[in-house]
Amino acid sequence: MSEIITIANQKGGVGKTTTAVNLAASLAVAEKKVLLVDVDPQANATTGLGFKRSTYEYNIYHVFIDKKKLSDIILKTELPQLHLAPSNIGLVGIEQELAESKDNETKLVLKNQLKEVIDEYDFIIIDSPPALGNITINAFVASDSVIIPIQCEFYALEGVAMVLNTIKIIKRTLNPKLKIRGFLPTMFSAQNNLSKDVVADIKQNFTDQLFRLDNSKKDEFIIIPRNIKLAESPSYGKPIILFDIKSPGSVAYQNLAYSILG
Ligand SMILES: Nc1ncnc2c1ncn2[C@@H]1O[C@H](COP(=O)(O)OP(=O)(O)OP(=O)(O)O)[C@@H](O)[C@H]1O
Ligand SMILES: [Mg+2]
Numbered sequence: 001m002s003e004i005i006t007i008a009n010q011k012g013g014v015g016k017t018t019t020a021v022n023l024a025a026s027l028a029v030a031e032k033k034v035l036l037v038d039v040d041p042q043a044n045a046t047t048g049l050g051f052k053r054s055t056y057e058y059n060i061y062h063v064f065i066d067k068k069k070l071s072d073i074i075l076k077t078e079l080p081q082l083h084l085a086p087s088n089i090g091l092v093g094i095e096q097e098l099a100e101s102k103d104n105e106t107k108l109v110l111k112n113q114l115k116e117v118i119d120e121y122d123f124i125i126i127d128s129p130p131a132l133g134n135i136t137i138n139a140f141v142a143s144d145s146v147i148i149p150i151q152c153e154f155y156a157l158e159g160v161a162m163v164l165n166t167i168k169i170i171k172r173t174l175n176p177k178l179k180i181r182g183f184l185p186t187m188f189s190a191q192n193n194l195s196k197d198v199v200a201d202i203k204q205n206f207t208d209q210l211f212r213l214d215n216s217k218k219d220e221f222i223i224i225p226r227n228i229k230l231a232e233s234p235s236y237g238k239p240i241i242l243f244d245i246k247s248p249g250s251v252a253y254q255n256l257a258y259s260i261l262g
Contacts, residue, residue, distance in 0.1 A: 004114065004124040005181055005260075006139040006146050011159040012130035014151040015186035017044040018230055020127035022250070023147075025239030026257035028082035032122040035074065038087035039110070039139055040129040046086040049077050050237020059088035063113050064138075065097060070113045078242060083121075091135070098134035106134065107174055111142035132166045140170040145181035150202055152188045152195040152223075157205065182211045184256065186224040199223060211259040222259055224252045 007020040017040070024036040038045040039060055046059075056075055062068035063085070075084045098106040114124060126139045140146065146167060150156050164180075171178050183206045189195050203210070203221070210221035224230075227249030233240045240250040 002118050002121050002124060003145065004118075004126065004143045006126040006128055006136075006143040007149065008128045008136060008139065008146050009148050009150070009159065009163055010130055010132045010136070011151070011156075014130075014156075015149040015184075015224065016040075016130070017048060017127050018234075019147065019149050019184060019186065019224070019253075019256075020125050021045050021048050021234070022230070022239050022241065022253035023256055023260070024123070024125040025079055025082055025241050026254045027123050027125075027260070028079045029241055029254075030257055030261060031081060032261070033081050033083075033120065035083045035085060035117065035121045035124045037085040037110075037114075037124060037126045037139075039091070039135050040087055040127055041089050041091035041135075042129065043087040043089065043091075044234070045127040046084065046088075048234035048237070049084055049239070051075065051084070051086055053088065056086050059086045059090070061088050061090040061094060064091070064094045064109055070117050074117070078238070095131075095133045095135060098138075104174065107137050107141050110138040114142050132162065137166075137170065137174075140167060140178060141174045143175070143178060145179040147181045147184055149184045149186045149224075150198070151186050152192075152198040152226075154194060156198050157201055180209055181260070182209050184211060184222065184224060187226045188223045189226040211256055213255055213259055222252060222255050224256075225249060227252075 007016045024034045028034045058073040063070055128136045128139045185199050185202050212221050225248045229244045229247040230249035233243035
């Protein structure tokens with residue numbers, strides 16, 4: 001059985017793409033077949049895996065609008081077990097195109113398109129844009145679960161209520177099986193007291209929904225550290241596991257993958 005997981009938070013720059021790329025790569029290295037679907041017009045997951053716009057003809061925009069098949073756009077990556085459905089800036093326009101139709105069908109496009117390839121993968125990871133518009137709604141409707149990265153910085157928890165509310169609405173309407181897979185504190189720095197405060201807040205509010213390698217150890221949950229290697233690896237077109245496998249950032253994302261594998 002494959003599992004479809006969206007990485008979402010409408011706040012920008014909280015580590016969604018970093019999580020999507022590195023969780024997908026870590027699962028692939030753990031011998032799972034993984035499809036990473038980039039539905040963000042910024043296409044950061046696509047470029048982060050080393051693809052330049054000139055190197056692929058079709059992208060997820062064509063799947064949303066031209067009804068091109070997902071299998072026609074999927075690219076192979078440096079990791080044999082990891083495939084990518086690339087994005088492109090053209091996707092910006094589809095928010096508008098999808099919004100113009102009141103029909104629920106426009107919220108089901110991604111779900112229907114994923115049916116074609118779902119049996120080929122153990123995990124499908126969707127990287128969503130920093131917005132709760134129609135593209136992210138498509139991702140929620142298509143998914144089994146959501147991972148919410150929370151940056152260990154000021155006001156981090158304030159925006160979380162918004163994404164939780166959207167998930168609640170989708171659960172009530174178009175996708176009753178949608179679950180929250182967990183909250184993931186990101187960019188933690190031990191030298192920063194604020195970082196510690198945010199983690200304490202996250203623990204207090206969401207303790208049962210944090211990722212753990214050992215569920216009996218309540219105090220040991222997975223936190224992604226601030227690690228320069230994580231910020232550098234996309235410019236080399238590589239997930240961290242192919243860039244610096246022993247770096248703290250890489251180890252943390254491998255632990256996240258193990259936690260998800262259970
Ligand atoms: N743990 C980390 N340590 C250091 N840098 C990080 C870490 N996580 C993310 N970054 C860097 O922070 C920036 C924002 O991260 P990322 O692109 O993953 O966020 P995002 O939520 O996908 O952003 P957007 O909302 O724009 O899509 C990027 O430059 C990324 O390389
Ligand atoms: Mg992103």
